[in-house]
Amino acid sequence: MEADLLAYTYLIIASLFEVLWVLFLGKSIGFTAWRPSALAVFCMMLSLFFLAKATKDxxxxxxxxxxxxxxILGTALLQHSYSNNQLTTQSWFCLIMLVLSIIGLHISMQR
Incomplete structure (x- = not known):
């Protein structure tokens, strides 16, 4: 139980770093702006590191x-909150279905 909690914590941290690297990637102008490019690569590495830790359990x-x-969920919500790209009703429906799919995957894959 405690190992699973730690694994889920690692997974959430990995997901947060994934959202960050995607955001920095968008600001890197095709990896031509060095600061956001470096931050994107750094966040990618941290995201993969924590994902690997989560897959142990x-x-x-x-x-x-x-x-x-x-x-995907985090990137869509941040884009909705901080840019002119507002989510449509159809987009919200798809994000809700995504969350339900993740929950279903967890339920169906329990050991």
């Missing part, structure tokens, strides 16, 4: 699916 499909799904 979680099934790979569960960890990877959650990592990608939370990255």
């Amino acid at each position: 979680l099934p790979l499909a569960t960890a990877y699916g959650t990592w990608v799904g939370l990255g």
